[in-house]
Amino acid sequence: MTEATLARSTVAVASAFADMTAEERSRWRMADVPGRSPIGNRNLDIPFPFGWYPALLSSELKNGEVRPLRYFARDLVIWRSDSGTVRMLDAFCRHLGAHMGHGGRVAGEYLECPFHAWRYDGEGAVREIPYAKSVPLHVRKACDHPWPVVEANRMIWFWYHPFGAEPQWQVEEFPETSDPAWTDYEIHEWRVFSALQNMAENSVDLAHFQFVHGTPFPASEMIWDGIKRVSIIDTGMNTPRGRVASRIEAKMIGPGQSATRFTGLAETLLVAAITPVEKDEVRVRFCFTQPKAQNEGISSMAAKAFIHEVCRQLDQDKIIWDRMRYLERPIVCDGDGPILRFRKYYNQFYAEWVKEPSAKSTA
Numbered sequence: 386m387t388e389a390t391l392a393r394s395t396v397a398v399a400s401a402f403a404d405m406t407a408e409e410r411s412r413w414r415m416a417d418v419p420g421r422s423p424i425g426n427r428n429l430d431i432p433f434p435f436g437w438y439p440a441l442l443s444s445e446l447k448n449g450e451v452r453p454l455r456y457f458a459r460d461l462v463i464w465r466s467d468s469g470t471v472r473m474l475d476a477f478c479r480h481l482g483a484h485m486g487h488g489g490r491v492a493g494e495y496l497e498c499p500f501h502a503w504r505y506d507g508e509g510a511v512r513e514i515p516y517a518k519s520v521p522l523h524v525r526k527a528c529d530h531p532w533p534v535v536e537a538n539r540m541i542w543f544w545y546h547p548f549g550a551e552p553q554w555q556v557e558e559f560p561e562t563s564d565p566a567w568t569d570y571e572i573h574e575w576r577v578f579s580a581l582q583n584m585a586e587n588s589v590d591l592a593h594f595q596f597v598h599g600t601p602f603p604a605s606e607m608i609w610d611g612i613k614r615v616s617i618i619d620t621g622m623n624t625p626r627g628r629v630a631s632r633i634e635a636k637m638i639g640p641g642q643s644a645t646r647f648t649g650l651a652e653t654l655l656v657a658a659i660t661p662v663e664k665d666e667v668r669v670r671f672c673f674t675q676p677k678a679q680n681e682g683i684s685s686m687a688a689k690a691f692i693h694e695v696c697r698q699l700d701q702d703k704i705i706w707d708r709m710r711y712l713e714r715p716i717v718c719d720g721d722g723p724i725l726r727f728r729k730y731y732n733q734f735y736a737e738w739v740k741e742p743s744a745k746s747t748a
Contacts, residue, residue, distance in 0.1 A: 401413075401704055402700055410700070414573075414574065414575040414576070414700070414703070415574065415575065415576050416576075417576075417578075418578050418707045418708070421578055421665075421707060421708060422708070422710075424663075424664050424665045426710075427665065427709070427710045427711065428710050428711045428712070428713070429579070429580045429664050429665045429710075429711055430664055431580060431582070431664070431711060431735075432547065432735050432736070432737040432738065433457050433458075433545065433547065433581070433661055433664075434581065434582070434639075434640040434641075434731065434734035434735055435544075435545055435546040435547065435550070435553075435639075435640075435734050435735075435736050436544070436545065436612075436639030436640045436641040436642070436734055437535075437542045437543070437544055437545075437552070437554075437556050437638075437639060437641050437642050438456070438542065438543060438544075438545055438641035438642075438659075438660040438661075439540045439541065439542055439641070439642075439658035439659075439660055439670075440454060440456070440463060440473065440534075440540075440541045440542065440543050440660070441454075441463065441540070441541045442539060442540055442541070442570070442572075442658075442672075443536050443539050443540060443541055444539070446463065446464075446465045446471060446541060447465060448465050448466070448467060448468075448469055448491075449465065449466075449467055449490075449491045450464065450465055450491070451463070451464040451485070451486060451489045451490060451491060451496065452464070452486060453476060453484065453486025453487055454473075454476075454486065455662055456545075456660050456661060456662055456668075457545055457661055457662075458661075458662075458663050458664060459475060459476075460475070460476035460477065460484060460486070461473055461474070461475060461476050461486070461532070462474055462475075462476040462484070462485045462486035462489060462496065463486075463534075463541070464489070464491050464496050465491070466491055466493065466494040466495075467491060467493055467494065468494060470494065470507070471534050471536060471541050472496065472506075472507035472534060473532040473534050473543050474496070474505060474507075474509050474528065474532060475509070475528065475530060475532075478498040478500060478501075478503060479503075479509075479511065479524050479528075480498065480500065480501055480503050480524075481500060481501070483498055483499060483500035483501075485498050485499065485505075487499070492504055492513075494506065494507075495512055495513070501514070501516070502514075502515050502516075507534075508527035508528065508531060509527050509528025509531065510524070510525055510526055510527050510528070511524040511525060512525075529549060530549045531549060532544065532545075533551070533552050535555075535556050537556045537557075537558045537562075538556075538558060538559055538562040538563075538644075538656055539562050539563075539570065539672075540656070540658060540672075542556045542642070545641070546736060547736050547737060548736060550736070553612075554612055554638070554639065556638075556642060557636075557638050557642060557644075559644055559654060559656065561654045561674055562654070562656065562674060566676060566677055566678070567654070567674045567675065567676055567677065568674050568675050568676075568677055568680070569674070570656075570672040570673065570674055571672070571673045571674075571692060572670055572671070572672050572673075573670070573671045573673075573692075573696050573699075574668075574669065574670045574671075575668075575669040575670075575699060575700075575703060576662075576666060576667075576668060576669070577666070577667045577669055577703055577706050577707065578665050578666050578667075578706070578707045578708075579665065579666075579667060579706040579707060579709055580661075580664065580665065580667075580711055581640060581659070581661050581667055582640075582711065582731060583706055583709050583711055584659070584667060584669075584702075584706055585637075585640060585727075585731065586724055586727055586728070586731075587702055587706075588616065588635065588637070588727075589607070589616075589722045589723050589724055589726075589727045590721065590722050590724060591720065591721065591722035592720055592721050592722065593705075597698075597701050597702065597705065598698050598701055600698075604618075605617060605618045606618075607723065609726070609730055612638060612639050612733070612734075613636065613637065613638050614636070614637045614727075614730055615634065615635070615636050615637075616633075616634070616635045617632065617633070617634050618632065618633040618634075619631075619632050620632070620633070630649055631647065631648060631649025631650055632646075632647070632648045632649060633645065633646070633647055634646045634648075639734060640731065640734045641659065641660065643656075643657045643659070644656050644657065645657070647691065650684075650687050650691075651675070651679065651684065651687040651688040651690075651691040652675060652676050652679060652688075653673055653674070653675050653688065653691055653692070654673070654674050654675075655671055655672070655673050655695065656672045656674075657669070657670075657671055657672070658670040658671075658672060669699070671695065671696065671699070673692050673695075675688050
C-alpha cells in the first residue's frame, strides 16, 4: 500500500474529530450518535457474554453511599455499607417496585428502600420492615439473580451471568495498581454504540491497523489458554539515544477484564473498564497508570505521548463501531488475522447458546 493510500484512509476515519479542541473531543466521546440504526437492523440483538465486569472505580463509592447503575439492560443499585463492604442488587424493591438507587440509603450493612424503608442484605433478602410485626416468608430468601462483587485493581467488579450461575473464575489482580511507586489512574472515557463482541474482535483484526490508524501492525504471538487470551508484540522505537526495545503484552481474562502492559520507552499499565449498558451501548474507561519516576524529562514526554496515541486510536475505532453491524457469517480473507479463532474462543462466554463461528473465506 502506498503512503498516499494510507494517508487517505486515515484521514477519512479521523475527519469527524480532526478539528475538535480537547474539550470538544471529550464531549464527542460521550455524546449520542444521531440517526444510528436500531438494534435489529444492526443485528446486535445477541446475548451478553458472562464474566466479571467493572461497575465503578473503588474511589467512586464512599462508605454509606448508594448509587444507581444501568448495565446489561438492567437497572441496578450498588452501595457500600458502613463497614466498607460493597453490595449490588437489581434496583427495584420487591414490595411495590421503587427504584432503590434513587433516594435509598445505607442502614448499617443493609440497603434501605426510600419508599417504605424495607431493608435488604447483600443477597437481596429483606431483613427488616420497620412498621410490620414480621417479614413475609417469601422475601426473607435471597433474590433469584445475585450479583457477586469484589474489589481489585482499584475497581469494583461484579459477576454477570444471565442465569445467575456462580463465578467460574476470579478477577486477576495487577500489582502495579496497588504499588505506591505508580501513579493514580489517568482516566479517559467513551460511550461506544455497539455490541461488546464487535469491539473485542478489533484486537485480532490485524488489517484494520493500517486502514484505520495508519499504523502497520507488527507480528504478534497469540496464546489461547481457556478463558484467557494473550497477545505479545516485541518491537522497538528509534530515539536520539538509539533504538529502544519495547514490548506490548495484552491480556484478556474472559470478555470483561483486560489489561495491557507496555514496557520499554514508556512503562504503562492500561486497565480497560469496559461494560455493556444496552445491547447497542458499551461504557468504556481506559485507566492508565505509570511509574511516578517517569514523570520527569524525556520519559514524561514519551509517557504522555503514548497515552495520547492509545486514545487517538480508540477515537478512530469508535467511528466504525458506532455504526457497525454484527455479521454472523463474515467473509474472512488472508491477512485479516485470527478472527474466526477469536470467535471460537469468545463463544464459550455465551450461556444462552453455543455455536461455532462460520464464514465464507476468500483465502
